[in-house]
Amino acid sequence: MNQTKIGIDAGGTLVKVAYRESSSIVYQTFPSQAIYDAVSWLNDSFLNPIVCITGGKSQLLAEKLTAPAKTIVEFDATNRGVHFLAGQQRDAIENNFMFVNIGTGTSIHYAKDMEQQRVGGTGIGGGTLMGLAYLLTGLWDYERIVQLASNGDRGNVDLKVKDIFEGALPPISGELTASNFGKKESMMARNPSESDILAAIIGMIGEVIVTVSSQMAFQHNVGSIIYFGSSLRSNPLLRDIIKEYTRLAGKEPVFLKNGEYSGAVGALLSLD
Ligand SMILES: Nc1ncnc2c1ncn2[C@@H]1O[C@H](COP(=O)(O)OP(=O)(O)OP(=O)(O)O)[C@@H](O)[C@H]1O
Numbered sequence: 001m002n003q004t005k006i007g008i009d010a011g012g013t014l015v016k017v018a019y020r021e022s023s024s025i026v027y028q029t030f031p032s033q034a035i036y037d038a039v040s041w042l043n044d045s046f047l048n049p050i051v052c053i054t055g056g057k058s059q060l061l062a063e064k065l066t067a068p069a070k071t072i073v074e075f076d077a078t079n080r081g082v083h084f085l086a087g088q089q090r091d092a093i094e095n096n097f098m099f100v101n102i103g104t105g106t107s108i109h110y111a112k113d114m115e116q117q118r119v120g121g122t123g124i125g126g127g128t129l130m131g132l133a134y135l136l137t138g139l140w141d142y143e144r145i146v147q148l149a150s151n152g153d154r155g156n157v158d159l160k161v162k163d164i165f166e167g168a169l170p171p172i173s174g175e176l177t178a179s180n181f182g183k184k185e186s187m188m189a190r191n192p193s194e195s196d197i198l199a200a201i202i203g204m205i206g207e208v209i210v211t212v213s214s215q216m217a218f219q220h221n222v223g224s225i226i227y228f229g230s231s232l233r234s235n236p237l238l239r240d241i242i243k244e245y246t247r248l249a250g251k252e253p254v255f256l257k258n259g260e261y262s263g264a265v266g267a268l269l270s271l272d
């Protein structure tokens with residue numbers, strides 16, 4: 001029997017696993033906090049697997065596995081996975097593009113000729129959503145947070161350009177956010193709902209990420225920005241904001257199917 005090849009991306013929040021079964025790739029996720037669940041599952045499910053681990057917690061995980069595991073640099077693994085997944089979903093992927101990994105934090109990369117260069121990042125990411133959501137609403141369950149956010153109205157929290165230019169014609173689109181969380185007067189008159197607050201947090205995160213990423217796309221003269229990471233999971237609101245703002249910046253947003261597994265897939269491919 002062939003030994004199973006397993007690629008793992010042990011990130012700050014989630015451990016992502018990708019392994020081959022017949023001709024397809026199977027995906028699995030565990031919370032990094034409960035790393036022993038991932039360890040037990042891996043030790044119990046596979047006999048003498050061939051393992052490659054990437055991500056900030058790769059060393060921690062490798063020490064706990066029964067099987068020997070090699071570790072690889074996260075940015076290279078992610079780059080490889082991104083090219084593979086992008087190649088699967090588009091007929092012709094451009095030779096150069098930006099890719100943005102919205103994990104616990106956000107990392108921004110310029111890809112050209114199959115190579116990547118990390119050109120920047122921001123601490124505003126999925127961890128910011130979890131932390132601010134907890135502070136402002138007491139909620140901590142990811143699925144609950146994104147589900148509630150989808151019914152929220154950012155208009156009760158964020159100040160739009162048109163709110164400032166009351167009645168007058170603004171020099172830029174009145175629909176743009178003038179100040180995230182800036183509608184203090186109206187919030188003092190009527191408290192926004194949990195859903196409104198959560199939607200505003202997601203809005204702020206999406207807008208910051210696009211602002212930084214699109215600036216870098218201009219600097220590197222590329223047209224497409226590929227976004228991925230578990231923060232986009234079950235999160236249509238974040239996708240929509242990113243899509244809209246990226247197009248406003250004149251760039252083309254691309255979302256990768258199974259993109260949150262880019263690192264794990266890259267680690268898996270490095271075993272071939
Ligand atoms: N089941 C879940 N539990 C917790 N967070 C989740 C879950 N599903 C999606 N998320 C979101 O995804 C984010 C983590 O994304 P991802 O798995 O890409 O990051 P990571 O690889 O763990 O972190 P990093 O790459 O920054 O070390 C969380 O901060 C949260 O916003």
Ligand SMILES: [Mg+2]
Nearest residue numbers: 011012103104
């Ligand atoms: Mg990650």
